[in-house]
Each structure stands twice: as C-alpha cells, then as structure tokens.
Amino acid sequence: xxxxxxxxxxxxxxxxxxxxxxxxxxxxxxxxxxxxxxxxxxxxxxxxxxxxxxxxxxxxxxxxxx
Amino acid sequence: xxxxxxxxxxxxxxxxxxxxxxxxxxxxxxxxxxxxxxxxxxxxxxxxxxxxxxxxxxxxxxxxxxxxxxxxxxxxxxxxxxxxxxxxxxxxxxxxxxxxxxxxxxxxxxxxxxxxxxxxxxxxxxxxxxxxxxxxxxxxxxxxxxxxxxxxxxxxxxxxxxxxxxxxxxxxxxxxxxxxxxxxxxxxxxxxxxxxxxxxxxxxxxxxxxxxxxxxxxxxxxxxxxxxxxxxxxxxxxxxxxxxxxxxxxxxxxxxxxxxxxxxxxxxxxxxxxxxxxxxxxxxxxxxxxxxxxxxxxxxxxxxxxxxxxxxxxxxxxxxxxxxxxxxxxxxxxxxxxxxxxxxxxxxxxxxxxxxxxxxxxxxxxxxxxxxxxxxxxxxxxxxxxxxxxxxxxxxxxxxxxxxxxxxxxxxxxxxxxxxxxxxxxxxxxxxxxxxxxxxxxxxxxxxxxxxxxxxxxxxxxxxxxxxxxxxxxxxxxxxxxxxxxxxxxxxxxxxxxxxxxxxxxxxxxxxxxxxxxxxxxxxxxxxxxxxxxxxxxxxxxxxxxxxxxxxxxxxxxxxxxxxxxxxxxxxxxxxxxxxxxxxxxxxxxxxxxxxxxxxxxxxxxxxxxxxxxxxxxxxxxxxxxxxxxxxxxxxxxxxxxxxxxxxxxxxxxxxxxxxxxxxxxxxxxxxxxxxxxxxxxxxxxxxxxxxxxx
Numbered sequence: 150x151x152x153x154x155x156x157x158x159x160x161x162x163x164x165x166x167x168x169x170x171x172x173x174x175x176x177x178x179x180x181x182x183x184x185x186x187x188x189x190x191x192x193x194x195x196x197x198x199x200x201x202x203x204x205x206x207x208x209x210x211x212x213x214x215x
Numbered sequence: 216x217x218x219x220x221x222x223x224x225x226x227x228x229x230x231x232x233x234x235x236x237x238x239x240x241x242x243x244x245x246x247x248x249x250x251x252x253x254x255x256x257x258x259x260x261x262x263x264x265x266x267x268x269x270x271x272x273x274x275x276x277x278x279x280x281x282x283x284x285x286x287x288x289x290x291x292x293x294x295x296x297x298x299x300x301x302x303x304x305x306x307x308x309x310x311x312x313x314x315x316x317x318x319x320x321x322x323x324x325x326x327x328x329x330x331x332x333x334x335x336x337x338x339x340x341x342x343x344x345x346x347x348x349x350x351x352x353x354x355x356x357x358x359x360x361x362x363x364x365x366x367x368x369x370x371x372x373x374x375x376x377x378x379x380x381x382x383x384x385x386x387x388x389x390x391x392x393x394x395x396x397x398x399x400x401x402x403x404x405x406x407x408x409x410x411x412x413x414x415x416x417x418x419x420x421x422x423x424x425x426x427x428x429x430x431x432x433x434x435x436x437x438x439x440x441x442x443x444x445x446x447x448x449x450x451x452x453x454x455x456x457x458x459x460x461x462x463x464x465x466x467x468x469x470x471x472x473x474x475x476x477x478x479x480x481x482x483x484x485x486x487x488x489x490x491x492x493x494x495x496x497x498x499x500x501x502x503x504x505x506x507x508x509x510x511x512x513x514x515x516x517x518x519x520x521x522x523x524x525x526x527x528x529x530x531x532x533x534x535x536x537x538x539x540x541x542x543x544x545x546x547x548x549x550x551x552x553x554x555x556x557x558x559x560x561x562x563x564x565x566x567x568x569x570x571x572x573x574x575x576x577x578x579x580x581x582x583x584x585x586x587x588x589x590x591x592x593x594x595x596x597x598x599x600x601x602x603x604x605x606x607x608x609x610x611x612x613x614x615x616x617x618x619x620x621x622x623x624x625x626x627x628x629x630x631x632x633x634x635x636x637x638x639x640x641x642x643x644x645x646x647x648x649x650x651x652x653x654x655x656x657x658x659x660x661x662x663x664x665x666x667x668x669x670x671x672x673x674x675x676x677x678x679x680x681x682x683x684x685x686x687x688x689x690x691x692x693x694x695x696x697x698x699x700x701x702x703x704x705x706x707x708x709x710x711x712x713x714x715x716x717x718x719x720x721x722x723x724x725x726x727x728x729x730x731x732x733x734x735x736x737x738x739x740x741x742x743x744x745x746x747x748x749x750x751x752x753x754x755x756x757x758x759x760x761x762x763x764x765x766x767x768x769x770x771x772x773x774x775x776x777x778x779x780x781x782x783x784x785x786x787x788x789x790x791x792x793x794x795x796x797x798x799x800x801x802x803x804x805x806x807x808x809x810x811x812x813x814x815x816x817x818x819x820x821x822x823x824x825x826x827x828x829x830x831x832x833x834x835x836x837x838x839x840x841x842x843x844x845x846x847x848x849x850x851x852x853x854x855x856x857x858x859x860x861x862x863x864x865x866x867x868x869x870x871x872x873x874x875x876x877x878x879x880x881x882x883x884x885x886x887x888x889x890x891x892x893x894x895x896x897x898x899x900x901x902x903x904x905x906x907x908x909x910x
Contacts, residue, residue: 151466167350170298172496173304174434197430201488203293208487209706209722210361211382211559213495213699215315215389215550 176203225265226296229294232258239524240329243748246519252328256336256591260584260722263340268580271345275780275788276352278572283896285358295359298568299576308582309499311347312506314393314693315550316590316767318656321663322758323547323595324605325535329524330544331594338545338552339587342795346635346769348579348790349776350558354566355575356890362562366775368889369782370870377864378771379707382559384861385736385764386704389556390479391742392761393693395753396744398471399655400686405464406451406679406685408471411465413447414497414691421493433496437483440497441504444691447533448684455646465648467743467745474741475697482698483705483732491698496697505664505688509592522605523597527629534610535654536755537817538809542802546762551590553795555768571898596663597656603633604641608650608659610723611752618651646679654752657693660907661685704735748843751817758853763806763858767865770799774872781879782886800869807862811855819859824851 169175177196180186180203186193194202235255239247259380272278298306305870323331360368363382367375421440425431454460466474482491504609530538534663536547542796546910550556561579597605606626607615615622619635628632642650645665665682669675708731713720719727746753773796780789813819816826827848828834836844880882 167299167302167305169350169434169856170302170435171309172437172499174432176296177431179296180292183290183296185293195430198428200425201486204487204492204519206293207564208491208699208702210563211556211700211703212310212564213313213696214556214560215312215313215393215554215696215761 150203176200225262228258228261232262232465232621232898243524244468246521248517249513249520249599249858250517252332252520252591252595256588259336259340260588263344263585264581266346267340268348268576271348271580271791272573272576275785275791276349278352278575280571280573281895282572283894283898284355284569284572286569286806287896287898288891288894294564297566300570300574303565303568303570303574304578304582305566307578308585309502310564311554311557311582312502312586312589313550313696314396314555314657314689314883315554316586317593317660317689318758319548319550319762320530320590320594321597321656321660322535322609322754323544324522325526325528325533325609325806326540326544327525327529328520328522328594328598330529330540331548331812332591332802334545335551335587335590335594338548339583339590340796342769343553343557343587344583345791345795346553346555346772346776347561348575348591349585349780350772351561351566351569351579352572352576352839353776353779354562355572358891359567360562362558362772362775363580365562365779365889366771366868369778370775370868374775374868374899377709377868378768378775381764381768381771381861381864382855383704383707383711384864385555385761385768386707387760388742388757388764388857390697390700390704391746392741392754392757393696394472394475394479394739394743395640395746396514396655396657396759397475397690397693397697398468398747399653400657400661400690401466401755402468403465404654404686405461406455406683407690408464408466409454409460410444410447410451410683410687411694413450413492414444414494414687415450417443418490418494418497421449421496422489424506425487425493430431436493437496437500440493441500444497444501444687445684448687449680452646452679453685469744472740472743475694476736476743478694479626479697479701479740480736483701483736484728487702491702493698494691495695498692500666501688502692505685506589506592508662508668508671509596512664512671513592513595516667516670516770518595518599518667519668520595520598521600522602526602531815531818534606534614536758536760537815538806542806542809543759543762545802546759546766546806548590549762549765551587553766553769553799554586555765555770555772558768558772571896593660594658596667599666600659600663601631601633601637603627603631604637604650605659606631607633607638608653608662609656610652611654611750611755612652613750613752615652616809618649622651624755644675644678645682647682652752654754656754657686657689661689701732701735701739705731706741708734742820745853749847749850751823755817756820756851759806759810760854760858761809763803766799766803767861770796770803770865771868772869773799778872778875779888781876782888784886786880786906800865803865804862806830807858820851820855824848824855827851850891 177199180199232255235251239255286295286297320331363375363378366378417440421436425436517537529540603626615625623633623635638650661682664685665678668681669678709720721727746757773792776792777789809818812820816823827844879886
C-alpha cells in the first residue's frame with residue numbers, strides 16, 4: 150500500500166514537472182540552470198525580460214504547423 | 216525464453232493488425248465498428264515503430280549516442296535547452312499537429328473510408344514519419360540548421376533559395392485555406408462567432424497577466440484562460456437565443472473574411488506577448504484536451520462507420536472537391552500522412568532541444584505516427600455520420616442545387632438517402648440556423664465529434680454545447696496557425712525585402728513591421744477572399760492547391776535528405792527517402808498538371824476560366840455580373856500560374872539534385888558533408904538524466 154502510494158506520488162511529481170516544462174512554465178528556471186547563464190558571461194535576465202525575449206525568438210520562425 | 220515471448224507478442228500484434236485491416240478492407244456486410252480502425256491503426260503503428268523506425272535508426276542513420284547534441288554543446292537556456300524526451304515529444308507534437316490531419320481526412324471521406332485510411336497509415340509509416348525523423352537527424356548533426364540552410368549547403372545555393380520561396384508560397388496558401396475553413400465554420404453562426412470572438416479579449420487579458428502580473432507563469436494563466444473559454448462556449452447559446460445579439464454576430468462569409476484579415480494583421484504587428492502567445496497557450500491546452508477526449512470517446516462509444524469503403528466519387532465527380540482518387544486522395548489527406556511543413560519544425564526548435572541522438576526516433580518518427588492517428592480519428596468521426604448528411608454539409612450549393620428539396624433529390628439520387636427534415640432537426644439540435652452547404656470540413660467534423668462526445672457525456676441534451684466546443688476547438692487552433700504563420704511570413708518578407716533595401720529587413724523597425732505585415736496579409740487575404748466568393752465553394756480550388764504545395768515541400772525535404780544520405784555513403788539505403796520522394800513527385804506533378812490543364816472545368820483552372828470567358832462572349836452573363844466574372848477568370852488563371860510555378864520550382868530543385876547525385880556517383884566530385892564536427896558527449900558516461908528527467 151505504502152509502496153503504491155509512493156510510486157503514485159513519484160509519478161504525479163514527474164507528470165507535474167513534465168507539464169511545467171511542456172507548457173513553458175518552467176522555462177525561466179531552465180534558463181537559470183543552463184550552462185550559459187551559470188558561466189556568468191552576460192547579464193542574467195529578469196523573469197519579465199526573459200519571458201518577452203523567448204516569445205520574440207519562438208514566434209520568429211515556423212513553430213505551428215498545418 | 217524471454218526472446219520467444221517477445222517474438223510471440225509481436226507476432227500477435229501483427230496478426231491482430233492484419234485481421235483488423237482485412238475486416239476494414241473486405242467486409243461488405245453490416246456497418247463496421249470504429250474499433251476495427253483503431254485496432255488496425257495502432258497495430259500498424261506499433262509494428263512500424265518497432266521494426267521500420269529501428270531499421271532506419273540503426274542502419275540508415277546510425278544514430279550515435281556518444282555524440283554531443285547541439286543542446287549539450289550550446290546549452291544557453293534560450294534556444295539550446297536540453298529537454299526530456301517526453302516533454303520534447305509533447306512540444307514537437309503540439310507544433311506539428313494542426314488542422315490538416317483533421318480537415319484533410321474529413322474531405323477525403325468523399326471517396327469512402329478505405330482509400331484515406333490506407334494512405335493515412337501507410338503514408339505515415341513509410342513517408343511522413345521517415346521525412347520528419349531523417350530531417351530531424353540531419354538538423355541535429357548541423358547544429359539545428361533549417362531546411363533552407365541545409366538545402367543551400369548540401370544541394371546547391373539555388374536549392375536553398377527555391378526552398379525559401381517554396382516555404383513562403385506554401386505559407387500564403389496555407390493561411391488562406393485555413394482562413395477559409397474558419398469562415399465556413401462561422402458563417403451565419405452567431406454562437407460560434409461569438410465564442411471565437413471572445414477568445415481575443417481573453418487572450419489579451421492573459422497576455423497582460425503574463426507580462427505584468429506574473430511573468431511567464433503559463434500554467435496558472437492557461438487554467439484561467441481555458442475556464443473562461445469554456446464559459447464563453449456555453450454563453451454563446453445565450454447570444455444565439457437573443458434576437459438583438461444574434462444579429463450582431465451573424466456574419467456573412469465576406470464580412471468574416473475581412474475580420475480574419477484584420478485579426479491576422481493585428482496579430483502580426485502587435486507585440487507577440489499581447490495576443491499571439493497567450494492564444495497559442497489556450498490553443499495548445501484545448502487541442503491536447505480535445506484530441507485526447509476524441510480518442511477516449513471513440514473507444515468508449517465505438518460508433519458504427521456508415522460511409523461505404525468506396526463511393527461512386529472515386530471517378531472524380533465528387534461534390535466536396537473534384538478530381539479522381541489518384542492523385543487527389545493523396546493531395547487532400549496531406550498532413551495526416553506526410554506534411555512538408557513538418558520538415559520546418561524538425562529543422563527548427565526540436566533539434567536544438569534534443570538530449571540524445573537516439574531520441575530523434577521517438578520524437579521524429581513517433582510524433583508523426585500520433586498525428587496520423589489523429590487523422591484516422593477524424594476519418595472515423597466523418598464516416599460515422601450517415602453519408603447523406605455528410606454530403607449535405609460538405610457540398611457547395613452550386614453542386615447540390617442549394618438547400619432543401621433540391622439538394623435532397625440530388626444527394627438521394629447519388630444513392631445516399633436523406634430527408635430535409637433530418638437536416639432541419641440536426642441543425643436545431645446542434646444550435647445552428649442551418650447545416651446545408653457548410654463546405655470546408657470543420658462543421659461536418661464538429662457534428663461527428665459532437666455525436667461521439669454527447670454519446671459519452673450528456674446525451675442529446677448537450678449535443679449543441681459539444682458541437683460548439685468542437686467548432687471552437689477547430690477554429691481556435693486554426694487561428695493560432697494563422698496568426699503565428701502570418702508573423703513568420705512577415706519575417707520572411709522582411710528577410711527577402713532586406714536584400715533589396717536594408718532598413719526593410721530590420722525586424723524592430725515599425726514602418727517595416729507594418730509594411731511587411733500588410734504584404735503578407737494581403738497575399739493570403741487575396742486568396743481567402745477569392746475562396747469565399749468562388750461559386751464552386753473555394754475549398755474545391757484552394758485545398759488541392761494547399762495539398763500540392765505542402766506535398767511539394769515534402770518532396771524538397773526528401774530531396775535534401777536523399778542527398779545527405781548519399782554524401783554519408785549510405786547508398787545502399789537511400790531508397791528509404793528516395794521512394795517516398797519519387798512517389799510525392801509523381802502525385803504532385805500529376806495533380807498540378809490536372810489542376811492546370813484538365814478539360815473538366817471543376818478540376819482544371821484554365822478550363823473553368825475558358826468556360827466563364829465563353830459565357831461572357833455568348834452573352835449568358837448579366838451585365839451587372841460581368842465585372843465579377845472577369846475577376847473569377849483572373850483568379851482561375853492566377854491559381855493555374857501559382858500551381859505551375861510551384862511545380863517548376865520542384866523540377867528545378869530535382870535537376871539540381873540530380874546533377875549533384877551524378878557527380879557524387881561518378882566520383883567527379885568528392886562529396887562534402889557539412890556536418891558539425893564530432894564532439895564526444897560528457898553525458899554518455901556519467902549523465903543519469905536526473906536533471907532533465909531523462910530516465
């Protein structure tokens with residue numbers, strides 16, 4: 150019983166993490182974790198700056214298909 | 216022992232699939248149950264994935280997990296983001312799944328359920344999935360380069376330019392045709408028009424929230440947005456029931472076309488965070504939810520498929536669109552089996568986020584299999600309604616003689632019994648003024664989906680809500696394609712224009728933004744308007760044009776893939792991309808030729824233009840209609856010219872590729888592969904994947 154609950158909890162956590170990554174909710178956290186940001190070579194963007202910047206990049210190339 | 220067990224399981228899947236296929240293909244008794252379609256499709260997909268994609272991965276591409284992918288080498292948290300394969304599968308699928316696999320099979324159902332279903336499954340397994348997979352692989356090996364860049368480097372400079380023009384052309388026609396599908400879905404439907412119109416203020420609200428209140432908190436904003444959208448679906452009924460509000464939202468085709476054109480311009484010119492991106496979030500969630508619900512509904516309801524396996528319209532006289540089963544079934548199905556547009560996604564964001572090369576098989580090949588399954592579900596939804604109703608909804612008035620008794624006589628005369636009362640009752644049940652002559656695929660698909668949904672939850676009482684939910688779902692994500700496509704088109708126009716006049720190419724310069732947005736909107740807006748006023752229904756000319764351009768782009772992608780395989784020294788296996796490429800060239804060239812030169816005015820653009828010119832010359836056109844008829848003649852000639860130009864482009868590219876292949880095979884030229892240099896992954900030995908959830 151306890152093992153099932155643990156497995157379910159682990160699955161739900163993984164699902165939640167996947168959903169956040171898929172939807173873009175966790176994009177800023179990924180950005181902070183990335184090698185480029187960690188290296189400190191440039192100024193780290195604020196959440197609002199990062200949000201606008203990534204949208205401008207994403208919607209300047211084909212990203213939705215027919 | 217385990218090996219024997221595994222072999223037995225796969226043998227069982229093969230036998231089950233063969234049995235289900237046999238049932239679909241040869242059963243001529245009672246109406247078939249839709250479960251057979253699901254079983255046949257799923258078994259084939261499992262086998263194709265397990266056997267064919269494994270063969271392509273191991274022998275043809277020789278995927279190498281010791282090689283660092285672009286996301287590892289350039290990890291910047293922006294473009295290059297190492298991503299869990301399930302999450303990336305979701306990203307990739309959300310990007311490739313558009314209205315094509317829903318609308319195409321619905322239209323192709325006029326040939327019966329069999330040809331479309333066979334092509335959806337076989338086409339995906341041997342052509343569409345291979346294209347997506349191989350192009351994804353090629354792009355991974357080239358730091359995420361686009362199809363155009365790869366064509367330029369691996370085929371020729373001219374090849375790259377041709378693919379850039381081809382992409383702009385397909386984009387223009389795609390946006391026009393999806394706009395037309397929305398117009399036909401919303402025409403004279405206050406409920407649906409209100410619901411869709413309300414998604415704009417909802418998106419603006421979300422945009423402001425995500426920009427200023429909680430930047431980037433997409434999930435919570437999307438939950439709020441989806442709740443509001445579901446509310447306006449229900450509220451639409453109150454609008455439809457109110458005489459004064461109903462009048463406001465009852466719009467003609469032309470009015471809707473202009474509204475969509477204005478919307479497209481606004482979405483392209485406004486900041487992306489304000490309207491475009493929040494609409495995309497809403498659309499992605501509703502799309503995922505609706506597709507999942509449809510699959511569950513089909514399994515739960517197990518509807519009977521009432522359409523025959525083959526109809527009389529395989530001879531080319533179909534009312535939905537004219538043209539024989541070959542090549543028009545393949546052109547019409549388009550994205551559900553193979554889509555050239557996918558190669559842009561496979562050489563866009565996905566290769567920059569992939570964690571390991573071996574994931575390309577699951578993401579490239581697997582996501583396309585799922586898209587094909589969406590197409591099979593759309594086919595089931597369209598074929599689950601009585602054929603008489605299907606033809607009444609999808610046929611333009613000029614073919615069936617309008618609505619009511621004349622149309623009943625025509626459709627019943629084809630052997631598909633129908634009563635006018637049935638159509639009136641159905642329209643009333645789904646909350647529409649009429650369902651006659653609603654060509655475009657969206658309304659009939661919505662009727663099919665609503666019947667499946669209402670049999671799962673709510674019964675007939677909720678049929679109208681489900682119908683408008685389905686219309687909203689289709690229109691919402693079609694408009695997402697339209698606004699995102701217009702914006703990308705704007706960048707392409709700026710890129711091309713910037714070569715002539717530098718300031719025009721600056722993407723942040725407001726006059727350039729406005730002018731380039733106006734140009735791209737005018738391009739697709741003209742074709743949209745042309746489709747709306749076309750007496751043959753618009754879909755008859757625009758959908759084949761879209762299918763041809765889309766399949767031509769797929770041929771371009773496969774030419775590039777074949778060239779790269781040849782340069783890699785995989786001559787023995789180039790049939791993997793060469794055969795689907797040859798097939799696409801044959802069907803697109805045949806379709807292009809027929810659309811331009813066929814003597815039947817419903818098929819050939821020039822024949823129709825000549826008929827109209829003849830009618831003017833013979834004095835059969837009233838004076839007040841002469842200007843309009845001249846416009847129709849011009850439009851037909853324009854469509855012929857566009858089709859010819861698209862066909863010419865692919866022929867030039869093939870000639871370029873053949874020259875390249877000849878020099879490689881005859882060893883006149885040393886093949887130069889433009890791959891990024893090999894860098895060993897640092898993850899192979901010690902990467903547990905925990906950071907990215909890769910287990």
